[in-house]
Amino acid sequence: MRVLAALSGGVDSAVAAARAVDAGHDVVGVHMALSRNRDEYRSGSRGCCSIEDSNDARRAADILGIPYYVWDLSGEFHDLVVKDFLSEYSQGRTPNPCVRCNEHIKFDTLLERASALGFDAVATGHYARIDIREDGIRELHRAADLAKDQSYVLAVMGPQKLAKAMFPLGEIATKSEVRAEAAARGLGVSNKPDSYDICFVADGDTKGFLERALGQEDGEIVDETGAKVGDHTGAYAYTVGQRKGLGIGRPAADGKPRYVTDVNTTTNTIVVGPETLLSVYELTGEDVVWLAPDVPATESTACTAQVRAHGDAVPATVQRVVDGEGRDRMMVSLIEPMRGVAAGQSLVVYQDTRVIAQATVAKRAL
Known part of the structure; x- marks a missing residue:
């Protein structure tokens, strides 16, 4: 297959690309430039889009012997991720920009361009697993390394994008194994710290960023x-x-x-x-993405629900309904209460390790 490997400049994406090469695929590396003004973004290893990351991605591609390109996606990133972030906060909601980046940039804009250029799949360094059943249905599962699992932020991609995604790191037991493999391959990013925080909030002061943008x-x-x-x-x-x-x-x-x-x-x-007013038992989600065509969406189904990337999954039931105004909704009834759920958060439901569906929290009830 012709595979486009997204090289962020970190160790995970470099090893994922290397594994795609080892699998015999025709691999091309691409780094997504998310800002024309790098000073707006975190420097060093704290973010995922600094100028240092671009250079690290190029060096990894050279070592792997694959072609390498930089794509300017700064306009799309600003319009689809940063503006959405500001809009959600201005409405009193709590968005997750990493979910929106995965949805609109890494598995929408990137896949669209890859398909137009004749690539069969996009490989990334995300920690998640894709299982293909005998009937052809693709299932998105948690990674083997639950501490690094990123299925929560990937659930928004939907079945069509899942069909063209590759996650070569999904079966790896620990991050230390990834670093050891990178070192063995001579990849200079083997000891590079993980990225974290919001990449476009340069100083880490989210409140200050919002204040400057919204007044x-x-x-x-x-x-x-x-x-x-x-x-x-x-x-x-x-x-x-x-x-x-x-x-x-x-x-x-x-x-x-x-x-x-x-x-x-x-x-x-x-x-x-008081803290007692933070506990909720009912959640309503909008903008539903149903990833399990074999699971009856209109029936109440046992599941676990999660509203934070590394939060606990709570026992629940899920059902997809159409409300009185004709809008598609996902209703989740929690067997145990969740604390401090905010409108705008991503709501993901699982059956064991399998992702069933994703939606954006619209309402919550005590």
């Missing part, structure tokens, strides 16, 4: 009774479940900590309350 707007912090307990300079800077940085001068009547329980950007009000 300040003074508002009130109120408790569950509606009584004012503090002030803020922008509701977008808060998320459900937040405890620190509230700036509330006086403690609650019972002396216990208070948490953000709601963000209302219409009134520019932050509501705080």
Whole structure:
């Protein structure tokens, strides 16, 4: 097969590309440039799109003996990921930009270009597994290394994109094995630290980034009774479940900590309350992506549900329904409560290690 290997400049993508070469595929490496102004992004190894990463990707391609190109996807990244991030926060929602990047850039724009150029698949260094059943159905599963599993952020890709994806690292037991393999192959990125945090927030100050982009707007912090307990300079800077940085001068009547329980950007009000108000038992998801055509979507199905990339999966049931306004929805009933779920988060449901579906949290109920 002709395989396009996405080279981020890290150890995972380099080893994934090497494994694709070993498998006998005709491999071409490509690095996605996500910003024309590199100063806007994290430097060194903290992000995934610095100028150092581009150079590391080129050196890896040279060692592997494969062609290498840099594609400028900065416009698409800004329009589809950064703007979405700002829009979601301005509405009081809590987005996951890595999910949007995987959806729109790595497995939409990249696959579209790869297909146009005649490639059969795109290989990445994500930690996830693809199992192909005898009936031809492709299943997305958690990686063998659960500590590095990235199936949560990949669930949004859907079955059509899954059909052209390759994850050569899915069966590897530990990250240390990947580093050892990279060292054995002579890849200079073998000891490079993992990337983390939001790559386009250059200084790591998400609140400051939002403030610069969205401006300040003074508002009130109120408790569950509606009584004012503090002030803020922008509701977008808060998320459900937040405890620190509230700036509330006086403690609650019972002396216990208070948490953000709601963000209302219409009134520019932050509501705080006791921890008990953070637990939810019902979740409604929109923009549904159903990855299991063999699982009846309209029947209540036992599953586990997850709302954070490395959060715990909670026992639940899932059902796909059409609401009274004709909108496609995913209803998840939790057997055990989840704490601090915010609208805008990615909701992924599993059967054992298999991803069944993904949606964006629209509503939550205590």
